[in-house]
Amino acid sequence: MIEKKLKNKIMLTQGPQKHFLESYIFFRLRPSSLSSSVLQSILKFWTSSLLLQGQVAVITGGGGAIGFGIAKQLLTAGAVVVISDIDNSRLQKVHSLLAEIHDEIRVERIAFDVTDYQAVEKGFAEISRRLGGIDIVVPNAGIALVAKIEDLNPNKLDHVIAVKLK
Numbered sequence: 598m599i600e601k602k603l604k605n606k607i608m609l610t611q612g613p614q615k616h617f618l619e620s621y622i623f624f625r626l627r628p629s630s631l632s633s634s635v636l637q638s639i640l641k642f643w644t645s646s647l648l649l650q651g652q653v654a655v656i657t658g659g660g661g662a663i664g665f666g667i668a669k670q671l672l673t674a675g676a677v678v679v680i681s682d683i684d685n686s687r688l689q690k691v692h693s694l695l696a697e698i699h700d701e702i703r704v705e706r707i708a709f710d711v712t713d714y715q716a717v718e719k720g721f722a723e724i725s726r727r728l729g730g731i732d733i734v735v736p737n738a739g740i741a742l743v744a745k746i747e748d749l750n751p752n753k754l755d756h757v758i759a760v761k762l763k
């Protein structure tokens with residue numbers, strides 16, 4: 598299982614980190630060749646050399662397609678990622694996909710509506726309490742409204758603007 602996760606990581610990794618991961622897998626598959634403390638050091642060195650290691654990133658609209666892609670990139674760069682969305686089932690699906698590819702421990706989820714100021718405040722406070730702060734926010738939540746200009750419903754348009762900008 599761990600080998601599968603690391604192999605997925607290698608596919609997403611470039612440069613010197615790729616070599617570290619490859620050597621980690623090589624020795625992991627041959628446990629007699631290296632002690633576990635050496636294996637741990639290799640992994641520790643690899644994670645500590647990542648650009649966003651130790652940073653906490655929150656992505657709104659994290660249950661969507663682009664949110665998933667952003668989360669993957671931030672996780673690959675070493676961040677702890679919190680995906681948030683109004684839709685709990687989408688959130689759960691994306692969360693389990695990400696946890697399969699990356700360390701489960703670095704992916705969290707929280708549901709709130711970005712147009713609800715109090716819910717956002719509560720959500721951010723909860724994340725800060727759990728993870729010790731927030732370093733990066735990606736305001737990605739959005740909805741598409743496709744209609745002819747003469748058919749646009751002003752309330753729906755206000756809602757689109759509220760989700761995207763409020």
Ligand SMILES: NC(=O)c1ccc[n+]([C@@H]2O[C@H](COP(=O)([O-])OP(=O)(O)OC[C@H]3O[C@@H](n4cnc5c(N)ncnc54)[C@H](O)[C@@H]3O)[C@@H](O)[C@H]2O)c1
Pocket residue numbers: 657658659660661662663664681682683684687709710711712737738739740741760
């Ligand atoms: N896909 C495109 O071609 C495209 C093009 C330009 C801009 N965008 C923008 O990029 C962002 C992501 O797009 P996507 O393609 O991943 O869309 P998507 O529909 O897959 O994801 C958007 C997510 O936002 C969530 N969301 C909607 N209202 C919310 C609210 N009130 N509070 C919290 N979450 C809410 C939805 O549940 C959904 O999971 C959106 O802002 C979109 O407008 C997308």
